[in-house]
Amino acid sequence: MKVRVLYFGIVRERLGVGSEVYELEDGATVGDFQCGLTVRLGNDNVGAGTVRVAVNREYVDSSYPLSENDEVAVIPPVSGG
Numbered sequence: 001m002k003v004r005v006l007y008f009g010i011v012r013e014r015l016g017v018g019s020e021v022y023e024l025e026d027g028a029t030v031g032d033f034q035c036g037l038t039v040r041l042g043n044d045n046v047g048a049g050t051v052r053v054a055v056n057r058e059y060v061d062s063s064y065p066l067s068e069n070d071e072v073a074v075i076p077p078v079s080g081g
Contacts, residue, residue, distance in 0.1 A: 001025070001028065003022050004070070004072070005022045005072045006018065006073045022036075022072070027065070029064060029066060030053050030060055030063070030072070031062035050076065052076075057073070
């Protein structure tokens with residue numbers, strides 16, 4: 001299945017893309033997507049475990065099942081003052 005992924009903040013900078021079509025096995029969950037993202041980002045302080053994920057503009061947890069053509073937003077933690 002294919003989902004459209006939007007990357008924000010430092011994740012966008014690290015990957016060098018703002019969006020892409022990402023292919024997953026049928027029946028994949030957000031957790032499955034996050035595993036692949038961790039591999040791409042490496043094991044540092046901005047790994048997939050530190051980001052929030054929204055599917056179709058609603059925050060979800062790692063057990064959420066993905067469907068064909070979902071929009072997945074990857075939102076890193078923000079700080080500032």
